[in-house]
Amino acid sequence: MIPSALLISLLVATLSTGLAVGFGTAAGWLLARRAFAGRELVDALLSLPLVLPPTVTGYYLLVLLGRRGWLGGLAIPFTLAACVVAATVMAFPLVVRAARVAFEEIDPRQRLASFSLGHGAGSTFWRVELPLARRGLAAGAALGFARALGEFGATLMLAGNIPGRTQTLPLAIYEAAMTGDNSVALALCVALTAVSVVVLLIVGRLGRGRA
């Protein structure tokens, strides 16, 4: 139970961080660079999972993705994919915020210089903006990873608590504590704490240096 929960957690956190970074970077760039009607509303909506109780987010996801939901055909609930979806949604706002700030902090003259040297928007993004924003993006990714690793409420709602399939570390900890397996609960907590410390160290290291 311990190794499988740890593996599931690491797999889920890695996949969901990848998804959150991909979509979150794009969303963060749009929010930073494009002034469109309702920009701040979109930002607020994307940030909702940060402030809503995770069980509320999980419930929305279950209603949306459940068999009778709008996207019921995807058959996501109670699978590993459900863990990934829940963790991605929870990690997403952290990544978007970090990305938006990172892109906004880039001196506009550097983009102008790139354009004047003949680079288009795409080339400027890949060769100028992304490298300049990389520390902020990496810090966002690390925070997103930590959030995904610790995800509990939404995962419990959407993915259930199936040992060996959807039981992540936090769910295994909950179950061990509820069944009086205190030594198992403690061991799992130590494992989760250790991983979290490593993530925080990485964040600290990224935050200190200059881009």
Add this chain to the structure above:
Amino acid sequence: MNAAFIVVLVSAAISLKAPLTEAARQFDASSPGEPVTFTFGSSGELAAQIEQGAPVDVFLSASPVDMERVAAAGRIDLATRVAIAGNRLVVIVPRGTAPPSELTGLLDPRFRRIAIGNVKTVPAGRHAKEALVASDVLERVEKRFVYGENVRQVVDLVARAEADAGFVYATDLPLGGDHIDLAFEIPESLHKPIVYEGAVVAGAKAASRARAFLKFLTSAPAQEILAQRGFLPPGTTAPK
């Protein structure tokens, strides 16, 4: 502390929610004293909280197993331990699903997901597992299990058609409204008897009121409320 803030806090198996709420209303109306309030959950979850020192006055468990666990931890007043009700285990399906008529019927591949209470903390899940073992089908259906953290969640999973069948108590049927159908009752011979037990928790702040409430639950008026909701009197489920 101001006496007005003292309540009798009862940790109760969530399947007892409806009759207990009604019984407490009657108890509070008929005898003056600290009001009875509840915290509901799976018996295993509540037992763990009490073991860890949760400041509750009464534990009402859906199973002797979880009561035994807190007793072994020295957390209940053993003299107060009493059986208060019995129940039956049933299989439910979402309305519109052709129901199976016995446990082996669940082997049919159309029952892709079967909801069951977490066997570690939910007594109804434990009894369901016992019955599946006794019928020799557990290994073939176990891979299709999705777990509920309490028996109400199992009802909900079936009512939403997230699961194609589920194991709940006969008394949970009204919770599903018109979204679920009863498939069949599981023969009692297939699992350990379902016995709800109560006890006053050691060191209860409102101990005398807690004892009075527990006594009330075994009295005729409270047993009538339980019977109306489909619970069986204690002791009718013969030990195996």
